[in-house]
Amino acid sequence: MDLSPREAVPTAQGRKRKRPWLAISVLVVVFVAGGLMVAKFLTSAVDYYCNVDEIGTKSGCDVGRNIRIQGTVQAGSVEKASSGATSFVIEYHGVSMPVQVGSEPSGIFKECIPVVVRGRVAEDATGKVFEGDEVIVKHDNSYDAENKDRVEQANAEAAQCSQKG
Amino acid sequence: MPDLSPVSIARPTGTRFSRVLGIASLVGIAWLVVFGLFLSPNDATQKAGVRILYIHVPSAWLAYLAFIVTGVSSAAYLFKRTRSLTWDRIAGASAEVGVLFMGVTLVSGSLWGRISWGIFWTWDSRLTTTAFLFVTYIGYLAVRGLGGTHQQRARRSAIIALLATLEVPLVHFSVKWWRPLHQQESVAEGKLDGLMLFTLFVGIIAFTLLYVWLVLHRQRVLAMEDALDDQGLDVALAERRAEGAQV
């Protein structure tokens, strides 16, 4: 490939014969979209991100505030009502928190899986409950072949789950 | 030596090297499909969903690489001793391919998100910064189309490209600065099962070959378009006449 400077004098009027308004309107859309993204990110992703054991102890993870909470779904805790409302318990570092959501979580939601729930902590006479708006399954970054050492894996998962509980 | 035989016009941007590269890319993609969809195992948790990894990760990596190439080529254009419109065209071609790869990364990622997290999209740090990068480079391509001389185009877009390159590390570190939903990279930490890792490796090779092939050809098409501009209005008219005759 010839990379030596070839053109000493400015060349052709390029795309001038094409109407630049197409490029200009694309630029306008780009600026609007970019602005919307930043706004959306600042309003939603900035919901403070707390682990279960940080509720009430870490600043920002206060009762009543919109936060995202992370923990693992406790074995045997998932209960689904006929209306679709689902309740379960999540835990992290030995601390647990009951969660109530209005609809059935989708994705690969199941027991003993890490989840992120968006919502807020409510407190009444019986204790703290997390009122969730959205449950997102947080899959970790390890992948393993299905059926490979299935028993071993199930055992490990169960051990991990009960150990925390 | 160059000839204007029908063969060379049929493949106006092809050379022996690019043809070999093109065939290698096709073979790589075929391998990727065979390993990705058929030979590799399902994931224990994600089941078939893990198969999206083999196209999602390579297209994302190559999109980043493409934007870095755009940045480096733009710097080479701005640097007086290496100034050549060829660098500008490589920058433009690489950005186009980068936008294409980033676009398909966003689509495959949201499909993966739907079956893994349960949602198509969330304003997570990794997702938001990636979408922002995508939109930025669409803006860069629009700036290239604003008109003026080729030198004006090259200078203007090179400055934009250098600014945009600053976003690439932002995306990379976004997963470390904020706690995101998006998983961290699995490859470096060896968290992929053997055949899965191999399939991902096949994907990265295939997409790398494809990237080089696409940029090589696109850059030559851009060179022909610039040459046409230089030839002036006569040719434009002739082209329009030829178009009219074809229809």
Add this chain to the structure above:
Amino acid sequence: MLASMSVSEQTPYVIVSYVVTLGGIAVFAWRMLARARKIAPQVREEDRPWT
């Protein structure tokens, strides 16, 4: 359909992601080559130094 990939509710998502990714790239490549073929006859030989 396949030995290792049992058909599940995830299968359509996987298939669509492959079709969009590879199809998108194919469309880009095809349009690029078509454009090259269209303008090549008007470009002088010396402006195509790779040939």
